[in-house]
Amino acid sequence: MDTPLDPDHCYPALLARDARFDGVWFVAVRTTGVYCRPICRVRPPKRENCRFFPTAALAEAAHFRPCLKCRPELAPLARRWSAMDATDVLAREAVRWLDECSPEMATLPALAAHLGVSERHVRRVFTAVHGVGPLQYLQTRRLLLAKQLLTDTAMPVSEVALASGFGSLRRFNASFADHYRLKPSALRRTSQEATAAAPDTVELRLDLRPPLLGRALLQFLVARAVPGVEQVDVEAMTVLRSVRLSRPGAEDLLGWVQIHLPPDDTERAQVRARLSASLWPAIATLMPRLRRWLDLDADPAAIAAALGDELGGPATGLRLPGTIDRFELAIRAVLGQQVTVAAARTLATRLITRFGERLPPALGAPDGITHAFPPPERLAAATVDDIASLGLPARRAQALITLVQRWPTLAYAQGRGEVTAAIAELVELPGLGPWTAHYMLMRGWSWPDAFPPADVVLKQRMEQRADRALKPSEVAAAAQAFAPYRSYAVLQLWREAAQATSARSARSASGRDAGHKVKHTVKRTIKHMVQRTEESTVKGKAPHASPVATRRTTDPKRRARSAPRPPGAAS
DNA sequence: ACACTAATTTG
DNA sequence: AGATTAGCCTA
Known part of the structure; x- marks a missing residue:
């Protein structure tokens, strides 16, 4: 159970509008029957009129309605x-x-x-x-989603009712009026010209705890973006991608989503998500996934504190890129074993071309988004040879097939159980080692405390920080200092390595370095960029880079960084 | 600078 | 219910 909220602690935080507590608790005001986020920019209520609740559901259970100004549904x-x-x-x-x-x-x-x-x-x-029963939780969530859709979109009220999970318009109206003391139409009177331009999409807003280093997030994603499925525009701060949603008890839905991130220095940062109409029936499912994909629920202050001044400072606001589709992430993690990020992207592109599902034109997907990632059923029909023909060694093709076949039973796939159990289960699979398991948990579960073992780049960066050579066990021990946010240390260390590399290659490209220095630089570059995993079989081989992977490294990745976007990239 | 919205207080 | 306050939007 959540620890009881202490007004002595909460009330000053409320007066300070402390964003660290946004979403952590809500304040309800007796005299008005309204509950707010701690950041709400209204006249602060008197202390004796305040009640603090750890969740919106509890505040609503006590018959408070959400504030129309700070919008608890976005928290x-x-x-x-x-x-x-x-x-x-x-x-x-x-x-x-x-x-x-x-x-x-x-x-x-x-x-x-x-x-x-x-x-x-x-x-x-x-x-x-959680303080409330499962159905009451669900009711709160539905009402809050309805509130958001009514405020942010021009979606017809009947659609809103269905998309929020209500069985009928009638029950929706009754429930809304009952809990919120407002008619649904009351949230609709603001002008909606903005959405009139594109009536078959909706644009949602998602709040977060600032700061958000959006550029870093986009740079991570752009290096891995597969043409036809994902399109990242770092300059415009947008990400566009196809979406497949599978839900228990319903057919898969295909569609697309476009994310618009705010500039890094924005004070009140807000993410915008434009969705294809095909995804409306599953907005409730999609929203939490979008939040996890972009790590909008992170608490940058806590993370920075855990990482310490040296590492945490530059990493403040860094997000852990997750995924909308855990299956896609798992497959791509295996494709990325022992090869560079760029090579993994090439393999993923071939996989999409061969097994991906072409998006129906009726979806009205923007130019450049043509395919959805294949579902497990589709890949289950492939043979090892089919997969190997994409350019994987037979061993790894077999590993991929095994993962696909075991997928329906994996705790990892269902997000079930604890991290350690999920890792143990994954490592049991042939051809899937601890590095990949950690990576899968880190991104697929948004696990904040991963530290992929035997990662060459991490080892080098940690050695540089310690200013001496480290044994693998010493690397792991040193990383303990970053718990429980080791994943963010990983991201920052990878990022530092990539930045150091691009700085060096920029210098060497300018020709100011002496010959032997350039050679040295290139060697280091290759080492840094080969972000591979040991194909840790059960026997446990030492990691090593294949010459092929090494040679491919420098070139495509550098090109990716400055690649011009294709024409017609919608924005 | 100004009109407006929503919340909170006051009576 | 009316008055007050804080912040936002638009001009």
């Missing part, structure tokens, strides 16, 4: 990874399942069946951890 979520016992894990899984499943499926019996425990137990555990 970043509170994250809890540490101190998880079995009860916490079960409650977390329950929330994720409720978030992701289709409305018809969202019943207590179905939830209990999914979790493999009795209904009574689900209810007890859920209430103990």
Whole structure:
């Protein structure tokens, strides 16, 4: 259960509008019946009129309605990874399942069946951890999503009701009026010319805890962007990609999403997400995934503190790129084994061409977005030879096939259980080593505390910081200092390495270096850029770069950094 | 600088 | 319910 909120602690934070607590708790004001985020820019309520709640659902259960100004539905979520016992894990899984499943499926019996425990137990555990029952949580979430859609989009009210997960317009109207003391149309009176231009898309807003280093996030994504599926424009600060959504109890949906990140120095940063109309029925599922993809729930201040001044300073606001589709990420992690980022992208491109699903023209996808990543069923039909023909060694093709076949049963795939168990299960798979497992958890689960073992770049950067050679065990020990946010240290160290490399290659390109120095530079460059993983079989081979991978390294990646965007890149 | 919105307080 | 306050938008 959440620790009770201490007004002595919360009230000053409220007066200070401390963003660190945004989404961590809400303040409800007795005299008005409204609850707000701590950052709300309204006249501060008197202390004796305040009540503090750890979640929006609890505030609503106490009959408060959300503020129309600070919009609690946009708030970043509170994250809890540490101190998880079995009860916490079960409650977390329950929330994720409720978030992701289709409305018809969202019943207590179905939830209990999914979790493999009795209904009574689900209810007890859920209430103990979240303070409200599963259905009340769901109700709150639906109402808040409806509120957002009414405010941000021109979507017809009947569509809003369905997209938010209500069974009928009538029940939606009744529920909305009941809880919020407002008619749905009351949120609609603002002018909607903005969306009139593109009636078959909706644009949503997502809030976060500033700062956001959007450029760094885009640079990570652009290096891995697969043509036809993803299009990143670092200058315009946009990401465009196709989306496949699979939900328990419903058919897959295809569509696309365009993300617009705010400039890095924006004070009140807000991300915008434009969605194709095809995705409306699954907005509830998509929103949390978008948040995890871009790591909008991160708490930069806490991360920077854990990383220390030297590393945490430059990393303040750095995000851990996650994924919308954990299956896609898993496959691409295997494709990326033992090869450079650029080579992995080439392989992924071939995979898309061969197995991807062409987007129907009716989706109205912007130019350049042509395919969706194949679902597990589709790849399950492939043979080892099919996969190997993409340019993978037979061994790795086999590893990929095994992963696909085991996918439906993996705890990792379902986001079930604890990190250590998920890693253990993944490492059991042939051809999948600890580096890949860590990487998969780091991005697929948004696990903040990964530190991929035996990573060459990480070892070098850690040695440089320690100013001496380190054994692998010493690297791991030194990384303990960054817990529980080692993933962010990883990102920052990778980033430093990439920046050092581009600085060196820029210097050598300008021809100011002496000959022997240039040679040295090139060698270092290659070492830094070969971001590979040991193909850790169970036998455990030492990592080494193949000459082929090494030669490919410098060239394509440098080109990728300054690649002009194709014409017609929508923005 | 100004009109406007939404919340909070006051009576 | 009316008055006040803070912040936002538009001019």
